[in-house]
Amino acid sequence: MSDTSSPTAERLTTALAGRRLEGAARLALLPGWITLLATSVVVTVVGTEIPLSIQLAPLFLSVLLLGLPHGAVDHLVTPRARGTGLTARSLAEVGLVYALLGGGYAVVWFLSPAAAFVFFILLTWFHWGQGDVHPLRELVGVTHVRGPGGTALTALVRGGAPMLVPLVAFPGEYRRVAEWIVGVVDPGAVGALDPFFTTEARLLVAVVYGSLVVTALGLGWIRASNTRPWRIDAAETGLLVVFFATVPPLLAIGLYFCFWHSLRHIVRFLLLDDRIAASVDDGAVVAPMARFARDAAPLTALSLVFAVALYLLLPGAAADPGSLMGVYLVFIAVLTLPHVAFVSVLDYYDGFWR
Numbered sequence: 001m002s003d004t005s006s007p008t009a010e011r012l013t014t015a016l017a018g019r020r021l022e023g024a025a026r027l028a029l030l031p032g033w034i035t036l037l038a039t040s041v042v043v044t045v046v047g048t049e050i051p052l053s054i055q056l057a058p059l060f061l062s063v064l065l066l067g068l069p070h071g072a073v074d075h076l077v078t079p080r081a082r083g084t085g086l087t088a089r090s091l092a093e094v095g096l097v098y099a100l101l102g103g104g105y106a107v108v109w110f111l112s113p114a115a116a117f118v119f120f121i122l123l124t125w126f127h128w129g130q131g132d133v134h135p136l137r138e139l140v141g142v143t144h145v146r147g148p149g150g151t152a153l154t155a156l157v158r159g160g161a162p163m164l165v166p167l168v169a170f171p172g173e174y175r176r177v178a179e180w181i182v183g184v185v186d187p188g189a190v191g192a193l194d195p196f197f198t199t200e201a202r203l204l205v206a207v208v209y210g211s212l213v214v215t216a217l218g219l220g221w222i223r224a225s226n227t228r229p230w231r232i233d234a235a236e237t238g239l240l241v242v243f244f245a246t247v248p249p250l251l252a253i254g255l256y257f258c259f260w261h262s263l264r265h266i267v268r269f270l271l272l273d274d275r276i277a278a279s280v281d282d283g284a285v286v287a288p289m290a291r292f293a294r295d296a297a298p299l300t301a302l303s304l305v306f307a308v309a310l311y312l313l314l315p316g317a318a319a320d321p322g323s324l325m326g327v328y329l330v331f332i333a334v335l336t337l338p339h340v341a342f343v344s345v346l347d348y349y350d351g352f353w354r
C-alpha cells in the first residue's frame with residue numbers, strides 16, 4: 001500500500017472507508033433500531049398483557065437465530081483479528097478457556113444458584129455494555145467515548161438498560177424469571193434475592209442508573225467534537241431506556257439479544273475478514289450472513305449437546321416452558337463467561353480503554 005502516500009489514493013481510501021462504515025452500520029444498527037422502536041410502539045398500543053408464548057418466542061429462537069451462534073465463532077475471533085488462521089493450537093486454547101471458565105462457573109451454579117444468578121446479571125451488564133462501545137466508535141463515529149472513565153461510564157449505561165431498567169419497571173416479571181433460573185438447581189433459592197426486589201432497592205437502582213445516564217451523556221456532550229454522533233448515542237440510549245421500561249422483559253431481552261447485541265457482534269466479526277468486509281461494503285447482506293452461519297454452525301451444534309447434558313444434570317429441570325427457559329439461561333450464563341474473555345481480547349486489540 002505504498003501508493004497511499006499520493007493524495008488521490010489517500011482520498012480514495014478515505015472514501016472507501018466511509019462507504020464500508022455505511023454498509024456495515026446499516027447492517028449492524030438498523031434492524032435493532034427498527035425492532036426496538038416498533039415493539040415499544042406496538043406495546044404502548046396493545047398493552048403489556050402479551051401471551052407468554054409470544055414473549056418467550058425470541059429468546060427460544062435465539063438458540064439458532066443470531067443469539068447463541070454469535071458466540072459460536074469465538075474460536076475464529078483471535079485468529080482473524082491477528083490474521084493467522086485457525087490452527088490446532090488456537091482451537092485447543094479456545095477449548096481450554098471454555099472448559100476452565102465455563103466448567104468452573106457451572107460448578108458455582110450447582111453450589112450456589114442465587115450467587116451465580118447475581119454474578120450472571122453483573123456479567124451481562126458488563127458484556128452488553130462492552131458490546132456497544134466498538135460499534136459506537138467505529139460505526140456511529142463517536143469521539144466522546146474515550147479514556148477509562150468515559151469508556152466505563154458508557155459501557156455501564158449501555159449494559160445497564162437491559163439489566164437494571166426491567167428491575168425498576170417490571171419487578172414481578174424479573175423475579176419470576178429469576179425463580180425459573182435458580183429453580184433449575186434449587187426452587188427455594190430465589191428467596192435469597194428478595195432484597196433486590198423491594199421498593200427501596202428499586203428506587204436506589206433507578207436513581208443510580210439515572211445519574212449514570214445523565215453523567216455519561218453530559219460528559220459526552222462536553223467532549224464531543226461533532227454533535228451528530230453524540231445525538232445518535234443519546235437517541236440510542238433513550239431508545240434502550242424506553243424499550244426496557246415499556247416492553248415486558250422476557251420479550252424485550254429476547255429481541256435485544258438477537259437484533260441488538262448479537263447482530264452488532266456478528267458484523268464486527270465479519271469486518272475482521274477483508275474479503276467479507278468488502279462485500280459488506282457493497283451492501284451485501286445474504287452472502288456475508290450465510291458465511292457467518294457456516295462459520296457458527298459447528299460450535300452451535302456442539303454447544304447444544306452440552307445444553308442437553310446440562311438439562312439432564314440439573315436437579316430441578318422440568319419440561320414446562322419456564323423450566324426450559326431457566327435451563328437455557330443457565331446454559332447461556334456458563335457460555336457467556338468464556339465468551340466475554342474472547343470479546344475482551346478483541347477489545348484489547350482495538351484499544352478499548354483508549
Ligand SMILES: CC1=C(/C=C/C(C)=C/C=C/C(C)=C/C=O)C(C)(C)CCC1
Pocket residue numbers: 120121123124127162163166173174177178249250253257261329332333336
Ligand atoms: C431473560 C430475562 C432476564 C435475564 C437475562 C439475561 C441475564 C440474559 C443474558 C444473556 C447473555 C449474557 C447473552 C450473551 O451475550 C432477567 C433480566 C433476569 C429478567 C427478565 C428476563
Ligand SMILES: [Fe+2]
Pocket residue numbers: 070071127131261265339
Ligand atoms: Fe456477546
